[in-house]
Amino acid sequence: MTVTVRFCGASRTVTGSCFLFSARGGSFLVDCGLFQGSKTLKALNYSNFPFRPSEIAAVLLTHAHIDHSGLIPKLVRGGFAGRVIATRPTIDLCSFMLPDAGSIQESEVVMLNRRNRARGRDEVTPIYTKADGVAALDAFRSIDYESWIDVIPGVRARFWDAGHLLGSASIEMEFDGEGASGGPLRVLASGDVGPDGKLFHAGPDAPADFDYVICESTYGDEDRPATTHEGRRQRLTAEVRDAQAANGALLIPAFAVERTQELIVDLVDLMESGRIPSAPIFLDSPLAIRATEVFRRYAAGMESEVDVARLLISPLLRCTETVDESKSIAKLSGFHIVIAASGMCDAGRIRHHLRNWLWRSQATVLLTGFQAQGTLGRFLADGAHAVRIQGDEIKVAARIRQLDEYSGHADGPELARWIAARRPVRRGVFLVHGEEEALTGLSERIAERSVPAAKVFVPVLDDIFDLSTAAPTPVDVAHRRRLAPEAVVALDWHNDMSKLVLDINARMDAAADDRARRVVIRRLRRALEEE
Numbered sequence: 001m002t003v004t005v006r007f008c009g010a011s012r013t014v015t016g017s018c019f020l021f022s023a024r025g026g027s028f029l030v031d032c033g034l035f036q037g038s039k040t041l042k043a044l045n046y047s048n049f050p051f052r053p054s055e056i057a058a059v060l061l062t063h064a065h066i067d068h069s070g071l072i073p074k075l076v077r078g079g080f081a082g083r084v085i086a087t088r089p090t091i092d093l094c095s096f097m098l099p100d101a102g103s104i105q106e107s108e109v110v111m112l113n114r115r116n117r118a119r120g121r122d123e124v125t126p127i128y129t130k131a132d133g134v135a136a137l138d139a140f141r142s143i144d145y146e147s148w149i150d151v152i153p154g155v156r157a158r159f160w161d162a163g164h165l166l167g168s169a170s171i172e173m174e175f176d177g178e179g180a181s182g183g184p185l186r187v188l189a190s191g192d193v194g195p196d197g198k199l200f201h202a203g204p205d206a207p208a209d210f211d212y213v214i215c216e217s218t219y220g221d222e223d224r225p226a227t228t229h230e231g232r233r234q235r236l237t238a239e240v241r242d243a244q245a246a247n248g249a250l251l252i253p254a255f256a257v258e259r260t261q262e263l264i265v266d267l268v269d270l271m272e273s274g275r276i277p278s279a280p281i282f283l284d285s286p287l288a289i290r291a292t293e294v295f296r297r298y299a300a301g302m303e304s305e306v307d308v309a310r311l312l313i314s315p316l317l318r319c320t321e322t323v324d325e326s327k328s329i330a331k332l333s334g335f336h337i338v339i340a341a342s343g344m345c346d347a348g349r350i351r352h353h354l355r356n357w358l359w360r361s362q363a364t365v366l367l368t369g370f371q372a373q374g375t376l377g378r379f380l381a382d383g384a385h386a387v388r389i390q391g392d393e394i395k396v397a398a399r400i401r402q403l404d405e406y407s408g409h410a411d412g413p414e415l416a417r418w419i420a421a422r423r424p425v426r427r428g429v430f431l432v433h434g435e436e437e438a439l440t441g442l443s444e445r446i447a448e449r450s451v452p453a454a455k456v457f458v459p460v461l462d463d464i465f466d467l468s469t470a471a472p473t474p475v476d477v478a479h480r481r482r483l484a485p486e487a488v489v490a491l492d493w494h495n496d497m498s499k500l501v502l503d504i505n506a507r508m509d510a511a512a513d514d515r516a517r518r519v520v521i522r523r524l525r526r527a528l529e530e531e
């Protein structure tokens with residue numbers, strides 16, 4: 001057994017991307033991401049890594065998104081002393097995203113401990129702090145696309161533009177002397193793969209002829225209508241006009257990096273050309289403001305139909321950096337646009353704006369990206385009549401709209417084409433970074449058509465495979481799993497509980513009078529006693 005891979009995250013789920021490769025020359029990671037979504041998954045961020053950080057020689061980082069980079073500060077704090085290899089834009093983005101993630105951990109723990117104290121539970125410490133996020137940056141080393149770098153003795157890697165995010169990469173790896181053809185074992189980790197027709201990028205790029213391809217599957221079960229720049233702007237135009245007609249705030253939960261800048265460029269361009277009414281666009285996210293500065297810096301090198309650098313400094317754009325500036329937006333009425341993080345509404349200033357507007361029918365919430373199971377954004381997308389924000393129940397009267405055209409991810413047919421273009425793939429394709437339906441969808445799409453069905457694998461969290469055998473050989477990991485396989489996939493009971501409470505409240509509200517409400521309570525009590 002000379003080359004193994006362990007799937008330490010993004011396996012049967014989309015977050016926590018982390019693959020541990022071990023070879024004769026040592027061990028290294030591809031990505032070291034934060035788990036997001038259900039409480040069960042998030043708990044993994046607090047527990048030990050399934051490896052010793054001090055034994056990891058290097059991290060190859062595909063891109064800056066927190067579900068790929070967000071546990072690097074924890075890794076460094078835990079004793080990792082190697083290099084984090086990433087493209088220059090990825091490093092620029094991480095330089096504020098990781099400290100910001102540390103601040104979020106610190107404030108989440110303050111809230112958690114307030115609850116823990118009230119319930120007599122032990123206090124917890126943050127996964128890492130803002131200072132850890134800053135300290136981790138010393139480990140980063142930049143690499144250009146398409147140039148080889150030695151990772152550990154006997155292993156080299158090369159980064160290819162994945163077209164997903166500024167600086168994003170698919171990573172080609174070669175392990176000396178372990179391949180099917182007697183040459184090196186060749187492995188490609190897709191990272192996140194971008195769609196065709198994205199505003200700031202050409203399509204994803206990567207070479208062919210591998211022993212193994214590890215491919216993301218986020219939208220593997222979707223077949224979106226082909227998107228063009230103009231098609232995307234038409235959809236946005238319609239959404240903005242409808243929001244203006246409703247005469248309230250248009251809240252856009254923002255993915256701070258890239259999605260936000262794409263939306264700003266299109267909104268400003270549409271306002272300048274008179275296709276949508278001019279209105280202030282509040283960029284209410286310090287993180288998105290920093291990201292916008294990085295995009296301005298790289299704008300000249302982007303392959304885009306519009307003048308990105310100029311549109312990103314429009315006076316229509318109001319950056320609200322401080323908390324006081326942010327609070328002043330809440331006093332506005334009538335039509336205006338607020339872009340605030342986070343994109344799945346599970347943290348950040350968007351939650352204050354949602355609290356302020358969700359119960360009003362004049363408001364519009366425009367979701368512009370993937371909403372993971374268990375997040376507030378997913379509850380809204382699924383049509384919840386009420387949601388809980390910071391302990392309060394808020395009725396949903398606002399118009400909830402979704403715009404998928406800005407996705408940073410390839411859809412099912414695009415992923416299948418990307419995999420087909422990597423052929424021959426001699427030993428196997430591992431599908432990762434997707435929820436169950438997406439994995440099944442992509443698996444069905446590629447099986448037999450692109451690769452033999454017997455060569456498609458969908459690993460479970462903590463699975464280990466020997467890659468140096470003729471076919472991937474599973475290593476027995478039963479006693480080393482952090483979670484039962486089914487716990488990764490299922491919504492945990494916390495989500496079921498919140499839904500139950502909301503359903504009970506809805507039933508009480510809908511009851512004709514207090515007598516009817518007492519009947520509901522009596523029935524619930526009887527059900528409890530039967531247990």
Ligand SMILES: [Zn+2]
Nearest residue numbers: 063065164192
């Ligand atoms: Zn990503």
